Amino acid sequence: MPYRDEMLEAIVENPYYCIVVVDKDAKVTYLSKTYCDFLNIKREDALGKHVADVIENSRMHTVVETGKEEIASLQYIRGNYMIANRIPVRIEGEVIGAVGFVLYRDTKEWMEMNAHIKELLLQLEHYREQLKAKHGVTYFLHDIIGRSQEVEYLKEQVKKVAPGDVSVLIRGESGTGKEQFAHSIHHLSNRSNQPFITVNCASIPEHLLESELFGYAEGAFTGAKKGGKPGKFQLANGGTLFLDEIGDMPINAQVKILRVLQEGEVQPIGGVETLKVDVRIIAATNQPLEELIEENKFRKDLFYRINVIQMDIPALRERQEDIHVLAKYFLHKISVRVGKRVIDIAEDVLNCLMEYDWPGNIRELENVIEFAVHMTNGNCIEMEDLPAHFHNEVGVSDKTSSLKELVEKTEKEAILKALKRTNGDKKEAAKLLELGKSSLYEKIKKYRIIVP
Ligand SMILES: Nc1ncnc2c1ncn2[C@@H]1O[C@H](COP(=O)(O)OP(=O)(O)OP(=O)(O)O)[C@@H](O)[C@H]1O
Numbered sequence: 001m002p003y004r005d006e007m008l009e010a011i012v013e014n015p016y017y018c019i020v021v022v023d024k025d026a027k028v029t030y031l032s033k034t035y036c037d038f039l040n041i042k043r044e045d046a047l048g049k050h051v052a053d054v055i056e057n058s059r060m061h062t063v064v065e066t067g068k069e070e071i072a073s074l075q076y077i078r079g080n081y082m083i084a085n086r087i088p089v090r091i092e093g094e095v096i097g098a099v100g101f102v103l104y105r106d107t108k109e110w111m112e113m114n115a116h117i118k119e120l121l122l123q124l125e126h127y128r129e130q131l132k133a134k135h136g137v138t139y140f141l142h143d144i145i146g147r148s149q150e151v152e153y154l155k156e157q158v159k160k161v162a163p164g165d166v167s168v169l170i171r172g173e174s175g176t177g178k179e180q181f182a183h184s185i186h187h188l189s190n191r192s193n194q195p196f197i198t199v200n201c202a203s204i205p206e207h208l209l210e211s212e213l214f215g216y217a218e219g220a221f222t223g224a225k226k227g228g229k230p231g232k233f234q235l236a237n238g239g240t241l242f243l244d245e246i247g248d249m250p251i252n253a254q255v256k257i258l259r260v261l262q263e264g265e266v267q268p269i270g271g272v273e274t275l276k277v278d279v280r281i282i283a284a285t286n287q288p289l290e291e292l293i294e295e296n297k298f299r300k301d302l303f304y305r306i307n308v309i310q311m312d313i314p315a316l317r318e319r320q321e322d323i324h325v326l327a328k329y330f331l332h333k334i335s336v337r338v339g340k341r342v343i344d345i346a347e348d349v350l351n352c353l354m355e356y357d358w359p360g361n362i363r364e365l366e367n368v369i370e371f372a373v374h375m376t377n378g379n380c381i382e383m384e385d386l387p388a389h390f391h392n393e394v395g396v397s398d399k400t401s402s403l404k405e406l407v408e409k410t411e412k413e414a415i416l417k418a419l420k421r422t423n424g425d426k427k428e429a430a431k432l433l434e435l436g437k438s439s440l441y442e443k444i445k446k447y448r449i450i451v452p
Contacts, residue, residue: 018102022051024095026061035102038078063088063098071379072103072341141184144177145329148319154181157311162188167306169246170284172313174439175363178284179244181311185282186240194239199232201253202245202438209253210269214260217271233266233277241279245438246306247287247298254299261305281306286442316358316365323353326362330369331381342373344380352383352390359407360439367434412447415440424451 012019018035022028031039031046031054039046039055051060056077063070063086070086086100141155161168162185170178179198186196204212215231232241243249249257260266261281265274283306292298316323327345335342345353349372358364372385383391389410414433422428430440444451 020100022060023097026051067095070377146322148321150314150319161309165280167281167308169307170311173315175361176313182242182282191239196240197232197236198242200244202248206250214266216269236279237277243283246283247285254302258302316361330366334373346382
């Protein structure tokens with residue numbers, strides 16, 4: 001046998017890969033020995049047969065029909081999921097057949113092959129979790145992705161304001177990354193080895209907010225825990241208290257917070273003693289606080305107290321240069337997490353993402369990429385992998401005001417459906433929609449949805 005043929009045979013007849021070749025009618029023209037052994041079939045019995053009659057759940061015929069490759073696709077075979085690549089073979093542009101490789105004969109083999117990477121990822125996750133459990137911090141400055149001037153400027157601002165104890169008010173629409181910036185400020189501050197405590201002022205019922213913030217003494221009310229309970233101010237002592245959605249804070253609680261900030265001490269509900277606390281405040285809102293002040297819904301004195309430094313996070317639609325990098329960043333992060341090899345985003349998909357309005361900002365972009373990674377059969381995200389509202393029929397690429405209306409309508413319908421499915425349980429509905437609880441509350445308010 002000539003050297004080249006011997007070489008080719010050694011490559012395809014290796015004991016690690018199972019290889020199948022089909023012609024344009026999806027009839028098997030070649031099946032490697034390893035594959036024959038794996039399927040427990042004689043090669044001469046397989047040749048010339050339709051691939052679907054030889055290999056369980058094969059999709060080789062689909063690849064011949066569509067001419068589209070399928071990379072790292074899961075295939076259930078002989079009681080196991082194996083991982084396969086299927087690639088169409090073309091001559092002068094015409095599909096004349098396809099070749100399929102089984103990369104791993106079962107997911108266990110794949111797991112073993114990936115064990116060293118998985119081990120590192122697990123270790124990383126473990127240390128992050130430890131850090132989070134200790135100080136409540138999950139994001140650092142280098143986790144803030146973006147190459148727009150706006151993001152560069154904000155990162156510089158974080159570096160400048162972080163070291164002092166000055167209060168920061170972060171403003172921006174839902175999902176723009178306010179919490180992520182707050183974490184980064186804490187991490188770069190002198191308080192970074194002290195706790196970072198978050199209070200979502202919109203999601204805590206008004207009657208519980210004060211005990212959440214200031215704690216309560218033993219016997220303060222019926223049902224109070226033995227020994228009392230520390231409030232978020234005490235828990236954040238020495239560190240940072242992040243007051244998210246501060247615009248939703250009831251006016252009574254605002255008065256009390258202001259007092260704590262001015263006097264540096266809290267009095268737990270039902271308690272007689274006051275406790276010294278030293279906290280740095282970072283607050284966030286997407287509400288027009290100035291208007292709330294006019295309407296007497298927000299205290300002017302508290303506004304001045306928290307608004308020493310203001311950071312405005314622009315909406316994603318106002319910094320389109322970030323869309324590409326963020327999309328690719330999420331693609332990598334999500335495909336590693338779900339164990340699917342999706343490495344690229346088609347040009348028309350990127351253009352479509354650029355045209356879109358992103359009412360849910362970066363959180364929505366992350367969800368869209370997650371959806372697409374799960375939907376795709378190949379190693380590149382294509383238009384058909386995007387959620388339905390991105391397809392051209394709904395006019396995603398013409399930037400008209402009707403697009404906004406359409407998105408809002410779809411969003412409202414999705415929320416109504418989720419609330420119906422969860423019998424009005426907002427927490428469960430937020431999970432179902434992969435939305436932050438506070439964003440769901442906001443949208444319920446925005447669309448005036450009556451929760452069933
Ligand atoms: N610049 C960024 N780079 C990478 N990920 C980002 C960035 N900005 C936001 N994210 C991600 O987007 C999601 C939403 O961010 P975050 O919760 O900080 O937004 P938010 O403005 O606080 O939202 P909300 O007002 O609804 O609470 C998070 O998963 C966060 O990790």
